[in-house]
Amino acid sequence: MHPISVARRVMEKTPHVMLTGEGALMFALSEGFPKENLLTETARLAWEEWKKKAEYKPKINVERHDTIGMVAIDSKNRIAGACTTSGMAFKMHGRVGDSPVIGAGMFVDNEVGGAASTGLGEMVLRTLGSFLVVEEMRRGAHPQKAVEKAVKRIVHKYPEQAKENQVGFIAVDKKGRHGAYGIQTGFNYVLYQRGENKIFEAGSLFQ
Ligand code: ASP
Numbered sequence: 001m002h003p004i005s006v007a008r009r010v011m012e013k014t015p016h017v018m019l020t021g022e023g024a025l026m027f028a029l030s031e032g033f034p035k036e037n038l039l040t041e042t043a044r045l046a047w048e049e050w051k052k053k054a055e056y057k058p059k060i061n062v063e064r065h066d067t068i069g070m071v072a073i074d075s076k077n078r079i080a081g082a083c084t085t086s087g088m089a090f091k092m093h094g095r096v097g098d099s100p101v102i103g104a105g106m107f108v109d110n111e112v113g114g115a116a117s118t119g120l121g122e123m124v125l126r127t128l129g130s131f132l133v134v135e136e137m138r139r140g141a142h143p144q145k146a147v148e149k150a151v152k153r154i155v156h157k158y159p160e161q162a163k164e165n166q167v168g169f170i171a172v173d174k175k176g177r178h179g180a181y182g183i184q185t186g187f188n189y190v191l192y193q194r195g196e197n198k199i200f201e202a203g204s205l206f207q
Pocket of ligand 1: 060066067085086087088096097098099117118119120121122
């Protein structure tokens with residue numbers, strides 16, 4: 001239920017950056033996390049329906065997405081990030097998306113800022129999108145310009161896939177400035193500041 005909390009334990013309690021598969025499960029259980037079934041009835045029924053034809057057309061919804069990427073900055077300007085996803089629907093067993101890959105789905109460099117992505121993970125993995133955003137900020141770009149640059153890079157490299165798919169980035173820099181941008185419209189993000197949540201629709205390359 002709480003993969004970010006498990007990931008945090010990996011960071012704090014082991015000398016490693018990532019644990020996967022059975023080893024990750026063993027670690028989580030040994031840390032006292034309960035094993036829970038996350039499959040909802042709605043998702044189970046959708047899967048049963050899909051099995052009737054079982055066409056291999058894994059899809060990520062273009063509008064809202066289910067990946068939650070977060071970048072936070074505290075009063076001492078320390079930056080932290082986290083990312084959690086259920087990933088692409090009806091994908092092959094073993095498919096790895098962008099979200100767990102540091103530098104792709106999320107990247108934080110405490111000297112510069114942090115970024116996180118959502119959307120078709122393959123496009124983000126191939127461009128190491130979140131790392132690109134942070135490197136743009138390192139070179140002085142405002143977070144908004146940095147996320148726009150990463151989206152444009154993806155569209156330039158994968159014009160066909162970009163026509164029908166979404167990728168969105170959020171970013172925060174060391175000065176507390178932020179940015180958000182997507183390939184397609186409909187990418188919402190939330191800004192939490194001074195005890196208040198505000199929802200915005202990010203700008204997009206395609207209208
Ligand atoms: N980025 C995720 C993946 O490719 C999916 C998503 O953002 O909805 O697995």
